[in-house]
Amino acid sequence: MANETEHHETQHCFPAVNSSCIKTKRSTLEHNIMYVIFSLLSVWTVFLNLLVIISIAHFKKLHTPTNLLILSLAVADMLVGLIVIPIEGMKLTATCWYFGHIFCGLYSILVGLLLTESLFNLVLVAVDRYVAVCHPLAYPHKITTYRTLIIVCFSWLCSSVYNILFFTHNGFFNPSRREDLCDGHCPFLVSFAWSVTDLFLCFLAPCTLIITLYLRIFYIAQQHVRVINSLMKSGKHVTEGSAKRKSESKATLTLGIVVSVYLFCWIPFYIISVAGNTVPPTTVNALMWVLYCCSGLNPLVYAFFYSWFKKSAKHILTLKIFQQASPLVI
16 A cells, blocks of 8 residues: 555656656646746747747838847747747646657757857847947948848857757767666756856857947947037037937937846856756756746847837737738838
């Protein structure tokens, strides 16, 4: 009777496999709540980023270098909401990995690719805004739509190559790596050397570059505000100066939110990547989900602060984009 009770209480991911991982028991209520939360988060992320993608792709006036970078960022974030969040939600709810060892490696590469590319897109947006604000006369010649498209494609290629090398060298496809692991587990195990390399290439260097560029933009924006204020005091170009000052203030606020969201979402991820096994699993899951939620915040930061997005979203949701002249409306 004691053995039957113990067998009943202990659940395994694969009951017929001796090397199966033990499955954490959850009540029906817990399952339902978790599924609802993850489903809503997935739909929210996909919906917002899809609005951005359709807007930029459909309306011809939005085919600019800056919007092309936002489009690339939205594609990466939408795939996070479409693939990563549902799978991570199932893994966290069921506490088991049911998709096999090979797909575990491929899935890890995909997650790394999307997160890395999302980060690289933030860097490209920072560079684009730096040239636009600090070198406005040179911007139309240096930053063209064609050059931006090439840079975006090259960025996706570099992210793919880097993540394939990263997960291959860490033994994600090596059978011997699975000897000490139970079936039903897809861990994220990385050597210390690769953790340090990844920390520098995919966080410290991009973070330093982004902050440096934004600080320079802030400085130039403040100079513009001072000039505008002096012109307004002298009674010259009052209306023009007022509108310009409002625009600069809005740009400064938007950049501040961009930097804050970036640091808030990415710093926890690299804390756990360096700390490794010393961090409790619950903390790891919480910090990783903060990173996934960043994909749902990016559209709010990069799109909702632009007037064109509000107009395009209204046309999309009211189905006016199916009208013949809709690409020229905005």
